[in-house]
Amino acid sequence: MTRPQVDWASVAVPSLVAAATTWFSLIAWAGFVQDPGEYLGPALTAVLLVAVAGTLLRSVRTPALVVLVVQLFLLAVWFTHRWVPEEAAFGGWIPTSGSVADAAVLLGEGALAAQAYQAPVPPEGAQIFPLLVLSGSLVAVLVDFLACGLRKAPVAGLPLLAVYTAPVSILDGGVPWWAFALGALGFLTLLLTEQARTLAHWGRAVSRSASAVDAGTGPLPGLSLRSSARRIGLTATSLAVVAPLVIPTLGDSLLPSGGPGGEGDGSSVAISNPMVDLRRDLVRGRDVDLVTLATPDPDPSYLRISVLDTFNGLTWKPSGRDIPAEQIASGELPDPPGLDAEVPRTEVDYRIAIEDAFDTTWLPTPYPVTSIEAPGDWRYDTDTFDFISAVEDQNGAGLEYSLTAFRTDPSAEVLQRGGAAPESVFTPYTELPEDLPDTVSDLAEEVTDGLGSKYEKAVALQSWFRNPDNFEYDLNQGPSGSANEDLVTFLTPGPEGRIGYCEQFAASMALMGRSLGIPSRVAVGFLEPDRIGDNRYVFSAWDLHAWPEMYFDGAGWVRFEPTPGTRAPEVPAYTIGNIDEPEPTEGPSASGPTQAPEQQDPNRLDEGEGGATDPTAGGGTGGTLGRVVLVGLLLAGLVLAPQLLRTVTRRRRWAGATTARESAEAGWDELRDTALDLRFGWDDTVTVRNQARTLAGVFGATGPRRPDEPVRRRSVGASANPEAAHALERVVRDVEQARYSRDLVGRVGRDGDEVRADVERCTEAMYAGALKKRRRTARWLPASLVRGDLLRLRPPARRTGHVATEPGVDRAL
């Protein structure tokens, strides 16, 4: 307060609140990096820089645009000093063309790091920090400009929201609730500051009627408006915060999004690296429909998206594919590799539609496809038979295409006697990284010890993985990837070991297969659809799955299912053929076809038990129905909330009135709220009697219509309902007595129930006197709720002995 002519508080407080809000919002980005302090620290400096500069400049009434420019310049200077090599900038501080170029390079590296690393970015990706800090600082400048410069605090919510959308759409778990709450709190404070300031310019208090405004003469008190501002501001903002807390939410994603197939509002699924994206989509808070399918196929399971044919020690991924233009997804396809003509095949037609929410550069198809018609430039690979976008920005979202595929049913015999794979298949598909831990091959040997054919070994591996004594399916407890160390953890018995989900099962089995010389790869796609109608199915995000495919000459690539029965109940028919399935724990047993059902049994049982833990459980039509019901309930809740709140207000009001005085005031409040609900208007500045007279003027008859009454319109006014008019007189007398009579202990007013009965008579009469439309609005959207009294926001009426020095000021005293 060194310079009294400047109202520092009014200048500094919004700036600081804006800065704090921005910084709180930036906490939401903490999930991007492993060490959030690295960007939050500098970001704090940046937002403070913006706030201090803004405060100083605005305190001398600098135009908003100039403030903006200066803030940006200061940021540039600070950024240059902080991040750009000293020799590039002038004096280490002032940006030069060289330093700008350096900064551009720096930011480019940051962008690269953002693409290269998966969140959370490890310390090696530290180049990302300048990018984060700069983005955060720019948001801070924007928020400061909007909220403090232009005084449009609500608009400042947009950049803040943008800050939140990034982690919500990228990170697995979205934003922790407290991070959002902090930002929201800051934003509310910002709004409140803004509203209090704006409202002071509005003029009359909220409830002044139009006539009173016209009759007004002298200047009106600004003080009383402050309380209105507080009331409106706090009510609105509190409702905004509290309402979402009461409304049931779906899953743990912070920002609720629209229904299935939402319009890019966080409910979309993007698949670019199938294996990496897999878990994220499986654990996402809510399911999203991704692909719908129309086919006569009774069991359209295992819809492939992509084939991962190389393993680099970190993950399985699709190898680089060089696809010639003639392999466009339009027309007939060649025979799949390795499949003999004698293997029985059934052709089935499919019509597939990719939902808008599914952002994919691969086309989901069954295997193998014989012919396809897909709009756009999609090409297929002759080895893997997966379909990939050949154009940079082409996306499968919203695409519809039809195809014919066949279901093969190779018998166990075909697989058993399958010859050696051709060199072109064998070499690439048995390649293993040099640093592959020995655990993989050792275990593979151990499990398949003593078995002759590759087919038997494959089946043994599958059985080993699926044996509930060996492995447990759990989406959350196991490793989160399929890198070397993840697989070692997964394969080694122990507290953390032998637990995982399809990614580890598929990756391990494929690698073990390769170590045994069986050409293997991993397919990513959908497991099992929900039936939504005759020959119609839908695959959703929770149906995403990975499984190994192995090559047997004669049968081609066939899939196996190592994932336990809790997740994938069925195994391919050819893996339960008439050969021995050696179980390490059980030892060899008699061979024969009768063995098969028993072998199958554990899996079948798992199906029943696993149903409850299966993330897709409750899916299908039941799930859709559940969603519909939930959304319906939500809507119903929203629709009913105002009148429920109104009823609660009324109940609490009456329950809180114990003395005659409180009853009278409660009754008067109730009348006022009803008048506001019915949009009759209410003027707190006139006397109780005058208000009551206005009120009685809208009374309508409540009794049944008399036979002689004209049908068209019933009259309103005190004479229309003398009973209610008398009730109102009694209430008025109670209120006056409560307010103005001597405060004597001995004075006993009317019983609360009597007052209530009178008030109810009056409210009925008011409803009867209102137009039908008004009545409806009053019931469904009671206007009285937007007043602050509900939240008891008015300060207690502890008045000082100060006497009015200006007309009308006492209202605000």
Next chain:
Amino acid sequence: MSSVSDGVHTGNRAESADLDTLARVTGRIRESIEKVIEGKPDVTRASLVVLLAEGHLLIEDVPGVGKTMLSKTLARSIDCSVRRIQFTPDLLPSDVTGVSVFNQDTRAFEFRPGGIFANIVVGDEINRASPKTQSALLECMEERQVTVDGSTYHLDQPFMVIATQNPIEMEGTYALPEAQRDRFMARVSMGYPVEAAEIAMLSSHTRRNPLEDLEPVTDAVEIRKLIDIVNDVYVAETVQRYAVAITTATRRSAELVLGASPRATLHLVRAAKASAAIDGRDYVIPDDVLNLAPQVLAHRLLPTVEASMSGRTTDVALGQILSAVPMPESRRRG
């Protein structure tokens, strides 16, 4: 008060009996007055309020609307001393206050009381007297005593002056100075009677003077009691603040060159108390203040030249002020 009537309050205070008495007596007086003055309940009530609030009443209107009749009727309804002074330009102050005359027999000066020595004094056409005489009267009104030749004579209680005057634009009048008008608690205008009341008047007043049939319905002693009851009426702090807010607003109005005095505030609250008691309440509500404000305040206010040039009377200005001054926050907590 079409829908909200002032029913008799049924509080359980000891005063409720007093309030009943008050209501009964005022009811009788009102009936009595209405036998003579038809169709003027507002004016009747105002005169009762002023009587019980120990004030003085100024009745202002054109000739022939019943000003004198009203004052005489009120005076006649109460069994107390009544004097009537007809003010003329040649009326002397001593005619009002009284004069000391030398008594030849006792060889001493003895005081002959003037017209002011009565419970109710009807000052007819007060603005026809010279300012000197007017001020003599107004002094007595305020002080409730007369000082002649060094001796002070107290006036009886109740003491009420009912003055009538023609509007100042009539010829041959001396307008009352503002400072002196301030001493009247209220000013009322009779106004022309409504048609029905005028017809009723023709039938009742043409046969014989109804005033002559009028019997007193109460006496000075009872009126004194009633005044005591009125003094006991409670005025909540919020109502006091409201009254102050109104008078303060008149002082700040751009339309008025002279606002209401603190005495006006006092008169306003006292009148409100009387009004509340007449309505059977032992507490004042803001409506009492609001409804009485025009009668109590309007004659004390002086419009600015601009306002009067453009035809905006003090009544209009006051009406605006009254609608703009909000009720004090009156809710009690706890």
